[in-house]
Amino acid sequence: MRVLITGSNGLLGQKLVELLSKQPGLQVHACGQGENRLKLPAGVDYAPLDIRDAEQTLRLWESVRPNSVIHAAAMTNVDACEQGPDTCDAVNIQGTEHVLSACERWNCHLIHISTDFIFNGNDGPYDESAQADPLSHYGLSKWKAEEKVMQSSLKWAILRTVLVYGVTQGMARSNIVLWARNALKSGNPVRVVNDQFRSPTLAEDLAMACWLAIQHKAEGIYHISGPDMMGIDELVRRVAAFWNLPTQAMETVSSATLNQPAQRPPKTGFIIDKARHELGYAPHTFEEGLALVDAQIAAMNTGSSTQEP
Numbered sequence: 001m002r003v004l005i006t007g008s009n010g011l012l013g014q015k016l017v018e019l020l021s022k023q024p025g026l027q028v029h030a031c032g033q034g035e036n037r038l039k040l041p042a043g044v045d046y047a048p049l050d051i052r053d054a055e056q057t058l059r060l061w062e063s064v065r066p067n068s069v070i071h072a073a074a075m076t077n078v079d080a081c082e083q084g085p086d087t088c089d090a091v092n093i094q095g096t097e098h099v100l101s102a103c104e105r106w107n108c109h110l111i112h113i114s115t116d117f118i119f120n121g122n123d124g125p126y127d128e129s130a131q132a133d134p135l136s137h138y139g140l141s142k143w144k145a146e147e148k149v150m151q152s153s154l155k156w157a158i159l160r161t162v163l164v165y166g167v168t169q170g171m172a173r174s175n176i177v178l179w180a181r182n183a184l185k186s187g188n189p190v191r192v193v194n195d196q197f198r199s200p201t202l203a204e205d206l207a208m209a210c211w212l213a214i215q216h217k218a219e220g221i222y223h224i225s226g227p228d229m230m231g232i233d234e235l236v237r238r239v240a241a242f243w244n245l246p247t248q249a250m251e252t253v254s255s256a257t258l259n260q261p262a263q264r265p266p267k268t269g270f271i272i273d274k275a276r277h278e279l280g281y282a283p284h285t286f287e288e289g290l291a292l293v294d295a296q297i298a299a300m301n302t303g304s305s306t307q308e309p
């Protein structure tokens with residue numbers, strides 16, 4: 001079976017390449033914007049692909065002829081999307097349309113990755129039947145992309161996720177856990193919001209959910225996140241407790257005081273019962289996730305390879 005991953009240089013993309021390359025009988029093809037920036041496992045090939053280019057997208061599908069596609073590529077910087085809505089739409093909406101056309105041409109099973117930011121955050125945690133009402137342009141673009149997927153003639157699964165954390169090769173990309181760990185370690189003042197609630201997701205768990213969705217030939221919407229719901233301030237305190245870091249320099253503030261260009265939904269988080277029952281999804285607890293992050297950082301510092309503890 002041939003699987004094609006878009007956005008393979010990204011946080012999820014990297015974890016997918018790592019996980020899928022270990023599965024017997026699977027031919028893994030990766031693609032991303034520009035050159036490959038990963039140390040690719042043996043047997044995985046890479047092609048540059050900008051999903052904004054419809055022709056290039058079709059050509060790649062023609063050469064790979066994937067059975068399944070995991071569409072992880074997206075413009076994910078929420079504030080950049082707010083300030084550059086046209087670029088955001090070109091990647092997240094039109095790019096997804098190009099992926100859909102190519103998938104329709106080769107009759108692929110599509111795993112499309114989406115976000116909790118399609119919700120307004122008034123009444124999380126959300127299950128799959130909740131009504132979308134995005135507050136930001138990023139959220140809107142991802143919701144419109146979902147609508148395109150749902151209208152397609154494909155076999156599709158939409159996996160929505162929440163606040164993904166994990167370690168990438170060379171620590172090239174940051175996320176909430178690495179940011180909190182570094183900020184607390186520095187001892188400099190840290191401002192943390194006290195009015196946003198999430199169920200943070202270990203990147204490895206999300207990659208596993210994608211693989212489970214392929215194996216189960218899943219169709220429909222699935223909410224995929226970690227099992228623990230918490231405020232962002234609590235998350236930072238749990239990061240501090242895990243690595244035994246001081247919290248004196250931490251100041252809790254309301255979201256409004258940060259003056260970020262894009263509005264964030266206050267309380268999202270997911271109810272993940274459907275994924276647990278139908279896919280056998282079994283995510284790590286937050287502290288188990290931190291332990292894996294810790295082991296990966298240690299392995300990176302000693303130059304050895306990482307195995308799940």
Ligand SMILES: NC(=O)c1ccc[n+]([C@@H]2O[C@H](COP(=O)([O-])OP(=O)(O)OC[C@H]3O[C@@H](n4cnc5c(N)ncnc54)[C@H](OP(=O)(O)O)[C@@H]3O)[C@@H](O)[C@H]2O)c1
Pocket residue numbers: 006007008009010011012013032033034049050051052071072073074075076077091095113114115116142160161162163164165173
């Ligand atoms: N991270 C989160 O907290 C979070 C939460 C909810 C949902 N999601 C969703 O999860 C999926 C994976 O996100 P992630 O966390 O892995 O984000 P990420 O690390 O930003 O990865 C996204 C990847 O997409 C690539 N990309 C951007 N524009 C592209 C284009 N025009 N053509 C081809 N590739 C392009 C990026 O390339 P570069 O490497 O060159 O930038 C990047 O490698 C996305 O659909 C995102 O919306 C993420």
